Each structure stands twice: as C-alpha cells, then as structure tokens.
Amino acid sequence: xxxxxxxxxxxxxxxxxxxxxxxxxxxxxxxxxxxxxxxxxxxxxxxxxxxxxxxxxxxxxxxxxxxxxxxxxxxxxxxxxxxxxxxxxxxxxxxxxxxxxxxxxxxxxxxxxxxxxxxxxxxxxxxxxxxxxxxxxxxxxxxxxxxxxxxxxxxxxxxxxxxxxxxxxxxxxxxxxxxxxxxxxxxxxxxxxxxxxxxxxxxxxxxxxxxxxxxxxxxxxxxxxxxxxx
Amino acid sequence: xxxxxxxxxxxxxxxxxxxxxxxxxxxxxxxxxxxxxxxxxxxxxxxxxxxxxxxxxxxxxxxxxxxxxxxxxxxxxxxxxxxxxxxxxxxxxxxxxxxxxxxxxxxxxxxxxxxxxxxxxxxxxxxxxxxxxxxxxxxxxxxxxxxxxxxxxxxxxxxxxxxxxxxxxxxxxxxxxxxxxxxxxxxxxxxxxxxxxxxxxxxxxxxxxxxxxxxxxxxxxxxxxxxxxx
DNA sequence: CGACCATTTGATATGGATCAAGCGATGTGG
DNA sequence: CCACATCGCTTGATCCATATCAAATGGTCG
Numbered sequence: 467x468x469x470x471x472x473x474x475x476x477x478x479x480x481x482x483x484x485x486x487x488x489x490x491x492x493x494x495x496x497x498x499x500x501x502x503x504x505x506x507x508x509x510x511x512x513x514x515x516x517x518x519x520x521x522x523x524x525x526x527x528x529x530x531x532x533x534x535x536x537x538x539x540x541x542x543x544x545x546x547x548x549x550x551x552x553x554x555x556x557x558x559x560x561x562x563x564x565x566x567x568x569x570x571x572x573x574x575x576x577x578x579x580x581x582x583x584x585x586x587x588x589x590x591x592x593x594x595x596x597x598x599x600x601x602x603x604x605x606x607x608x609x610x611x612x613x614x615x616x617x618x619x620x621x622x623x624x625x626x627x628x629x630x631x632x633x634x635x636x637x638x639x640x641x642x643x644x645x646x647x648x649x650x651x652x653x654x655x656x657x658x659x660x661x662x663x664x665x666x667x668x669x670x671x672x673x674x675x676x677x678x679x680x681x682x683x684x685x686x687x688x689x690x691x692x693x694x695x696x
Numbered sequence: 697x698x699x700x701x702x703x704x705x706x707x708x709x710x711x712x713x714x715x716x717x718x719x720x721x722x723x724x725x726x727x728x729x730x731x732x733x734x735x736x737x738x739x740x741x742x743x744x745x746x747x748x749x750x751x752x753x754x755x756x757x758x759x760x761x762x763x764x765x766x767x768x769x770x771x772x773x774x775x776x777x778x779x780x781x782x783x784x785x786x787x788x789x790x791x792x793x794x795x796x797x798x799x800x801x802x803x804x805x806x807x808x809x810x811x812x813x814x815x816x817x818x819x820x821x822x823x824x825x826x827x828x829x830x831x832x833x834x835x836x837x838x839x840x841x842x843x844x845x846x847x848x849x850x851x852x853x854x855x856x857x858x859x860x861x862x863x864x865x866x867x868x869x870x871x872x873x874x875x876x877x878x879x880x881x882x883x884x885x886x887x888x889x890x891x892x893x894x895x896x897x898x899x900x901x902x903x904x905x906x907x908x909x910x911x912x913x914x915x916x917x918x919x920x921x922x923x924x925x926x
Numbered sequence: 927c928g929a930c931c932a933t934t935t936g937a938t939a940t941g942g943a944t945c946a947a948g949c950g951a952t953g954t955g956g
Numbered sequence: 957c958c959a960c961a962t963c964g965c966t967t968g969a970t971c972c973a974t975a976t977c978a979a980a981t982g983g984t985c986g
Binding site for chain 3: 620658660661679680
C-alpha cells in the first residue's frame with residue numbers, strides 16, 4: 467500500500483499557491499507547476515518511507531519543503547543513492563508500472579502527490595504536457611549520465627562535484643547547508659563515509675572550502691572545486 | 697558539419713524494408729519502426745565518427761547493421777563510453793540542441809538517419825509518437841541507471857554483467873561475438889584493459905565462460921554470471 | 927615472412943576500503 | 957542542570973583490489 471505506514475499527516479485538499487517558482491530552470495518548473503494544480507499535500511517525518519522499490523508507480527511527487535533521497539539496497543547490504551530531491555523538484559515518475567528505487571524523506575518534508583494517470587491522460591490530449599513528461603525524463607537522464615561519468619573519477623573530484631551540484635540545486639552560491647548525512651553522501655558518490663570525511667578535511671586544508679559545522683560548507687574557492695570537476 | 701569527413705558511402709534513398717524487427721522488445725522497436733519509414737541510409741567505416749560531442753543534435757540514428765559506441769573524452773585523456781548500440785537500436789536522440797556524447801562506428805556499419813524535427817513535429821500531432829519519444833528516453837535512463845549501480849561493484853561483477861547484457865542485446869544465449877575491443881569494454885565499465893583481460897581469464901578458470909577466440913565468448917554457466925550480477 | 931596491433935600475463939604501486947579509536951554535539955533521565 | 961548515553965563525524969593504522977608499468981604472446985594483413 468502507498469505510504470500509509472509512515473506518513474504523519476495528510477491534507478488532501480489541493481490549495482493551489484501557484485507562480486511561486488522562479489522563472490529560471492524552466493524545464494523542471496514546467497511539469498512541476500502543472501502538478502501544483504492537481505496535487506494533494508502530504509507530510510513525512512525524517513527517514514519516513516515515501517514509496518518502496520517495486521511498488522506500483524501510480525503517483526508522481528514534488529518536494530514542497532524538506533528533502534528526499536531515492537535508493538536501492540543490494541544483496542550484500544550496501545546502499546546506492548539514486549538521487550536527492552529538493553524543494554521545487556519532482557521525482558518518482560516512471561514509464562513502467564513499478565518504482566525503480568525506494569524513496570525516503572531525508573528531513574521532515576512536505577510532498578505534493580499527483581496521480582500519474584492524470585498526467586499521462588493529459589499528455590494524450592495536450593502535446594505540451596507530453597513534451598513536459600519527456601523533458602522530465604530527459605533531464606533525469608542527463609543527471610544520471612553526469613553521475614555515471616563521475617563514478618570513475620577520484621574521491622576528490624567526486625566530492626568537489628557533489629558540493630557544486632548541491633550549491634547549484636539549493637541555489638546557494640557562497641555556502642551550502644547539507645540536509646543529508648555523510649553516509650548519504652558516501653552512498654551517492656560510491657565512497658565510504660571515512661573517505662568522504664577525509665576528502666572534505668583535505669579540501670578544507672587546501673582552502674577550497676570551510677567547514678564551520680559539519681553540515682555547513684562554505685565554498686571558499688569554487689573555481690578550485692570546478693577545476694577538480696572538469 | 698555532420699559526418700561529411702568520415703562517412704564512406706551514402707544511399708539517401710529511403711528504401712523501406714519494414715517489419716523485419718522481431719515482435720519482441722516492442723518498446724525499442726516502436727520508435728525505430730517509425731524511423732524506417734522516413735530515414736536515409738548511410739554507411740560508416742570502422743572507427744568513423746558519426747557525430748561529435750556538442751554538435752547540433754538535428755538527427756536521430758538507428759543501427760541497421762554493424763555496431764556503434766558513444767563516448768566522452770576527459771581533460772586527462774581518459775575516455776568513458778556512454779553506450780553501445782546494435783542492429784535495431786536507436787541512438788542520438790536528445791532533448792537539448794546538442795549531442796551530449798560523440799558517436800563512432802565500432803565496425804563498418806549501416807545507419808539509418810532521420811531528422812529529429814520530423815519526429816518531434818509528428819509527436820505534436822500524434823500522442824502515440826510523443827509516447828514513443830518519451831519511452832526511448834526512459835529506456836535509456838533505465839540502462840544508465842543500471843550501469844551507474846554497476847560502477848560501484850567489483851571488476852568481476854562488472855564484467856559478468858557486461859557479458860550478460862551483450863548476450864541479451866545481441867540475442868545470443870549461448871555465446872557472444874563481441875564487436876568491440878578490450879579497450880572499449882574497459883572504458884564502458886570504468887576499468888583498465890588489463891583488469892578486463894584478467895577478469896575474463898579468471899571467469900574462464902572458474903568455468904563460467906570459455907574464450908576460444910578473444911572476441912568470441914561462450915557462456916558456459918550463465919547462472920554463475922547472474923549470481924555475480926545480482 | 928615480417929610488422930603491427932590487440933590481448934594476455936607478470937611485478938609493483940597506490941587510492942580508497944576496512945578495522946579501530948577518539949571526539950564533539952545533541953538529547954535524556956536523574 | 958548536570959552526568960551520561962548516543963549518534964554522527966573525524967582521524968589513525970593497515971589491507972587489498974585495481975591501476976600502473978613492463979614485457980611476452982598471438983593474431984592479422986600487407
């Protein structure tokens with residue numbers, strides 16, 4: 467069953483509140499603005515499951531506040547994070563009938579939920595909506611491709627890339643407040659927490675970043691980070 | 697300019713030849729069958745460039761015969777392969793205006809070429825075509841996600857997965873004739889040629905495969921390979 | 927037959943994993 | 957309000973899988 471175990475409160479009434487999203491990043495906003503018109507809000511507490519791998523993919527989700535991770539657990543117990551999702555971003559849209567990953571709230575989060583069938587039906591009548599669905603998947607593909615390229619690089623490059631990606635997506639140029647743990651970062655980048663931690667202190671030593679608190683990263687020299695990325 | 701440097705012969709006349717593709721793997725066939733109706737054929741010699749990274753993505757391609765690799769070269773000279781494409785499979789469809797990867801013929805190949813604008817225009821009138829474009833990208837996403845998961849596993853697991861993937865896509869259950877070099881495989885899996893070679897001999901020792909010729913792999917014990925994958 | 931290129935095999939080096947403490951912040955019960 | 961338990965993070969020591977460097981072998985084509 468969908469999310470009955472872990473959700474903590476529901477407000478099934480739509481309550482529009484449109485036009486809040488910046489005109490920038492038009493692509494993502496496109497699908498997601500449409501969703502505002504049709505969705506129901508739900509709240510999830512920290513670490514609550516939003517959906518599980520192989521569950522029917524009947525809904526599409528948008529983060530209103532908080533943060534979300536998708537992930538897979540391997541036989542050997544290791545976990546790989548599929549992606550992080552932040553306010554304004556959508557997740558959980560599948561072409562097939564089942565979710566490919568599980569999804570959890572990283573923090574207490576408010577999530578907008580829309581029936582996938584509603585979007586797909588709309589796409590049959592409206593070429594613009596059809597293009598939005600395609601765009602969403604294409605963007606997801608780009609992100610995963612970029613990360614695939616990353617997974618063959620050094621730990622330092624991976625962590626530098628991660629910080630820049632987060633800074634970009636959390637729209638914070640100077641400093642980032644990371645909502646996720648070191649373990650989450652490690653499982654995202656295919657490293658161990660020890661290596662992530664060591665690499666961060668290493669970047670601090672190089673004066674590329676500062677770490678006043680473990681989850682508050684000041685980007686002291688973004689250019690140096692960028693060069694590591696390439 | 698598009699492919700004028702390296703193509704060796706052109707046959708711009710469509711020449712339909714439909715309904716050759718098996719009814720299986722309907723998803724891929726869908727977009728690709730449509731393409732048969734509209735495309736022009738071109739021939740590429742071994743290692744010829746089909747398109748380059750950042751070139752305008754005005755065309756979509758389908759392999760008629762031969763094999764194709766897409767790839768990126770990093771600053772440090774290393775190469776990562778984005779994907780391999782075999783007869784009946786399409787590649788090069790982008791949402792944005794530029795190709796994200798370069799594409800080369802692995803072998804002498806015949807490629808069907810279709811204007812992207814034709815497909816996109818068709819999608820505006822035909823929801824079915826719109827869904828095909830989306831499906832194509834969604835399938836590509838699934839493949840890359842699977843490979844992303846792979847890149848954090850051991851060399852043995854990666855090579856085992858590779859062999860099974862190739863066996864599946866080249867529709868050969870018993871044995872595979874690999875069109876690509878060890879270097880191609882290495883750059884696909886994020887390994888070195890030495891590690892790929894060693895891992896193959898290791899699998900041979902374990903009696904999981906046989907290697908009568910370096911590019912002809914007999915899958916002696918697919919279950920053992922599968923267990924490695926997971 | 928000889929040259930060249932792809933592949934295998936061998937010896938060594940190394941980046942990141944693993945194993946193991948220590949430390950600092952946060953929260954809880956007395 | 958403080959002592960202590962817990963959890964997340966950092967740091968240290970060692971190990972190991974894969975990279976790197978180097979050479980031998982095999983296969984292909986002129």
